[in-house]
Amino acid sequence: MLEVKNINLFYGAAHALKDVSTEVNQGEVIALIGSNGAGKSTILNVISGMVYPSSGAIYYEGIDITHKKPNRIVKLGIGHAPEGRQLFGPLTVMENLELGAYLRYNWKNKKEIGKDLERVFEIFPILKDRRKQVAGTLSGGEQQMLTIGRTLMSRPRLMLLDEPSLGLSPLVVAEIFEIIRRLKKEGTTLLLVEQNAIAALKIADRGYLLENGSIILEGKAMELIDKEEIKMTYLGRSNKERNHHYSEKGGK
Secondary structure (H helix, E strand, C coil): CEEEEEEEEEECCEEEEEEEEEEECCCCEEEEEECCCCCHHHHHHHHCCCCCCCEEEEEECCEECCCCCHHHHHHHCEEEECCCCCCCCCCEHHHHHHHHCHHHCCHHHHHHHHHHHHHHHHHCHHHHHCCCCEHHHCCHHHHHHHHHHHHHCCCCCEEEEECCCCCCCHHHHHHHHHHHHHHHHCCCEEEEECCCHHHHHHHCCEEEEEECCEEEEEEEHHHHHCCHHHHHHHHCCCHHHHHHHHHHCCCC
16 A cells, blocks of 8 residues: 655755655554654655655555655545644634545535544544634643544545654543554554554554664564564563563562
């Protein structure tokens, strides 16, 4: 469905992405994990046309989208829920959702857009209650739900989710991940950038670990969880260290 081939990106002298290659098959959830500044969000921005790569190519359903404008990429079926939510704060919840369907908005699609709104309200009932409320006054969790809902309004076949749990309480994070599971079950293909790497890998089919703009590890998600590099980075210590700790405590 999506092929990212040998992407390089320079910001002046800084080499932000280094020969990055990934692929996403239809129906998959792919996790992009790594520390802050590793290049995860930059990859999503390149895919969605927010930033053009210095070299390499991106293909979506066989179409070269490497230098297409963001609106053309959305029209092809890629939706981007960005880091930081980037809502239209002075506008209402309903207006933000309607803007998500902007490229489809005409009298012919009015009925279909209405159905999409009902779907979003069914997934996020709180947004229906808040539909007349100004987006900038929502809680952090509600704003994240609105960001995902707005992206769904474009009817994406591939959704790019950038740090959906960032800054949210554990209770709201659990709710967001449950929504991601639902979208996966309903057949939406997802490319997920997430600070909570272990939670992301548990929901994903495959994953990529980035470090300093390069992919240093890739594979099936559950296999990656058992890799020492992942455990050292996200769990704090290796199997060997944990085993030594337990043996000192008499196996307790």
